[in-house]
Amino acid sequence: MSTTNVQTTGAPPVPVSFPPKEIKQQCDAIVARYPTRMAACLPVLHVAQKHYGGWISPEVEAGVAEYLEVGDSHIRGLLTFYAMFNTKPSGRHEVWVCRTLTCWLRGAAKLRSTALAKAGVDGCGVESADGRFLVKDMECLGLCEVAPAVFVDGEPHVHVTPEKLEELMDGCE
């Protein structure tokens, strides 16, 4: 991941040329599936985040806005509303712990503390010192009937115990 385009002054971000050739076909195909370019914002942002190492810089944000012909503020609103997007560098592995009622009643608090201890951080949303983990609190992951649920690098895991979560995190290099 290159961070050479990270904005360091108060000047407006200079948009990257988006999409880069590696993901151009994928992004164009997504846009073609929707009635408007704006409707393609979320899937295109997912592709962008994956391509740029797990986060969206202000320059990428501006590039996506240009590509989809929407205002920067629209993209900013999506990035700040949806917890699955990162606007700063994230760890190499993301651990999402559901904090909504069903999971909480079935032990998610212990999963959260286990994940934080394993990552060696005090709170969610903080990249671990070795850059290995980013633990996030998430709202309902849609797996209430098999709670508690976590996602590790986008993969769902259900009926998770603290021991199982430690095992999963041990498997992340």
Ligand code: FES
């Ligand atoms: S409450 Fe956790 S998945 Fe729904």
